[in-house]
Every structure is written in C-alpha cells, then in structure tokens.
C-alpha cells in the first residue's frame with residue numbers, strides 16, 4: 090500500500106504529516122514536558138522569594154543549572170540562562186567587545202555564514218568603531234584553523250565562529266580554532282545552537298571560552314537558552330533590573346522552561362550517539378536520492394556535516410514555490426533563505442559559498458531528527474522529483490536554460 094502521510098496526523102493527533110524542519114525548531118520531548126508541568130501549576134513560585142514555594146523554584150533552578158553543567162562538562166557558575174540562542178550570542182559578543190575596547194583592541198574575526206544573531210550584533214559594533222572581518226567559507230562552506238591563525242592580529246579581541254551552520258549543516262573544526270585562539274590569547278565564542286544535543290561538545294577539550302545554546306533545537310521549550318562564559322570573563326548586561334543570574338541577566342527566571350531545557354539536554358546527551366547515527370542514515374539516504382535529480386547540487390560540507398541536515402539548490406526553480414508544493418504534500422521543509430523574513434534577497438549563507446543569486450533562490454533545506462522514519466524519507470523521495478520537474482516545466486528560466494539562452498550553472 091502506498092504510504093499516506095496524512096494518516097500519521099490523524100493517528101497521533103499532534104505531529105504534523107512529515108516534519109523536516111528541525112533546524113528551525115523541534116517538537117518538545119515528552120520527557121521535557123513532564124518535567125516542566127509541575128513548575129507551571131504546583132511549584133509556581135518566584136525563585137527570588139524567600140517563602141517555601143519560592144524556594145522550591147529556586148531549588149529547581151539550581152538543580153537545572155547543575156544538570157546542564159554536568160551534561161556539558163561545565164561548572165554551574167559558568168552558566169547564564171537567557172531567552173534563547175539569539176540573546177546568548179548578543180551578550181557574548183557585546184561582552185567580548187566591551188572587554189576588548191577597554192584594552193584598546195577593536196578587531197573582531199568571524200565567518201561569512203554566521204546566524205543573523207551574530208552578524209547583526211557585529212554590524213552594530215562596526216557602527217561603534219569596531220573592525221569586523223568575516224572569513225571566507227569557500228565553496229564547501231567551512232573554514233580552517235589556519236585561516237583563523239593567519240587573520241588574528243595583535244588588536245583582535247574576539248573570534249566568534251559557529252559550531253555548525255544552521256542552513257547548510259557544515260560542522261567547523263571548533264577544537265582546532267579554539268586551540269589557535271587560546272594560543273594567541275584571543276577570546277573564542279561559538280554559536281553552538283545547532284550542535285548541542287547533536288554533536289560532541291566539550292568546552293574544556295575544545296578550548297571554548299563562551300558558547301551559546303538554545304533548548305528548542307534539541308526538543309526543549311522555546312524561549313530559553315544558555316550563555317556559557319568561562320569563569321573570569323566579565324559579562325555586560327543586556328537587561329538591567331534584578332540580581333537574577335548573578336546580576337548578569339535581570340528578570341524573573343522562567344523556571345518551567347529552564348527545567349524543560351535541563352531535561353531535554355540530559356535526554357539528548359544520553360541518546361546523542363544513537364540519535365545521530367539514526368538521523369545520519371536517513372540524511373544520507375535523502376542526499377543520495379535527491380542527487381539523482383538533474384541540475385541540482387548539495388550545499389555544505391559533504392563530510393563534516395550535521396547528522397540531520399540536507400540542503401540542496403535546484404536550478405531553474407524558486408525555493409518558495411517548492412516549499413508550498415511540498416507543504417501541499419504534507420512535507421514541512423524550509424528554503425533556508427531569507428524569504429521568511431519578508432525579504433527577497435537570497436540566503437547570505439548560500440551566497441557565501443558562492444552560489445549565484447539565481448541558483449541560491451532555488452534552495453531547499455530538509456532537516457531531520459531521530460523522530461523521522463525511513464518511510465517518511467521514501468515518501469519525500471517519491472514526491473520531490475516530480476515537484477521539481479513540474480516547477481521547471483512552468484519556469485521561464487528553465488526554458489531559457491534548455492534553449493541555450495542561459496548557461497546551466499549546476
């Protein structure tokens with residue numbers, strides 16, 4: 090019998106047909122939900138209150154901090170709970186910049202394919218007189234530690250490089266980059282939002298000074314994240330007010346979300362290897378199958394790649410149309426382009442790996458997790474080639490390509 094994607098929705102009641110957009114966000118795990126529930130209705134106190142119900146919340150908060158620390162090889166006092174990955178990125182970068190400025194160092198190194206939470210913060214610093222240098226990520230979409238070593242200057246105050254790219258899945262040589270920074274005495278921050286819970290992350294072994302993570306990328310709740318800052322690194326406040334988070338992040342702690350983050354992280358770390366193996370097998374099956382479509386190309390590092398990331402460019406079509414037709418077939422994917430933010434500009438990540446505009450517009454990102462199945466992958470592989478063919482059949486650009494009025498790029 091033909092696989093019917095709509096059936097699974099009916100059966101589970103919650104899960105959408107085929108969810109292949111796990112890089113955008115993941116489904117809350119049942120374990121995390123169970124852990125959170127008591128902190129919404131029973132132990133709802135303010136962790137700063139001195140009475141019993143407040144102290145229950147305070148205890149849960151510190152237990153969560155200990156649990157996160159244990160999971161990642163950190164000390165509890167190096168953990169600052171934030172509203173997510175974006176806030177952690179902002180705080181890490183602005184803190185390093187403030188420290189650099191005090192020492193007269195105003196050069197910052199990063200990469201051309203960082204998340205906007207990093208790139209836009211760097212733009213802000215440029216306006217304040219910092220010199221920001223973005224390393225070229227090349228056609229494969231990665232950087233080397235040698236590139237970093239060659240670009241560090243005496244006035245470099247920060248290197249910020251993502252652990253793994255959210256659009257094209259490339260995994261950077263973080264330990265080597267960290268070693269170069271440590272050797273040269275430069276602070277090293279990594280946006281590890283796509284990595285934590287999915288890849289081996291160890292701030293001590295990988296020479297990381299500051300790290301950002303976000304719960305909703307590993308089946309935790311949205312709106313909660315962590316900034317890890319090695320002991321001794323002074324942080325600047327983004328939010329002023331109370332003395333929460335040791336005075337570095339004001340505002341009543343979101344205890345249910347923090348408890349959910351800790352539970353999801355523990356679960357993700359415990360099953361990391363088996364989940365990664367299962368997901369990577371699905372990924373490789375998808376990549377092999379999609380590669381058979383003519384005039385397409387895989388984006389990102391083919392070897393050093395996130396276990397769940399499949400990213401392609403298809404020549405002669407618009408990614409947005411592809412997404413709509415996929416959605417019509419019950420497949421939730423993403424273009425990995427900036428279209429979601431209302432802009433028609435193609436993704437800065439695809440441009441950074443040298444995809445020309447017209448090709449970058451035809452992008453598709455399928456991001457998998459361990460909840461996806463072989464059946465789902467086979468269903469995607471059964472649907473996608475026909476959709477691409479249909480879109481090409483109505484594309485003026487494709488007609489030009491076939492007629493030789495335009496050169497094929499892929």
Ligand SMILES: *Cc1c(COP(=O)(O)O)cnc(C)c1O
Nearest residue numbers: 173174175204255280282283303
């Ligand atoms: C999702 C994501 C972020 C933003 O995290 P939020 O918790 O949604 O603010 C930052 N960096 C990367 C690489 C991401 O994938």
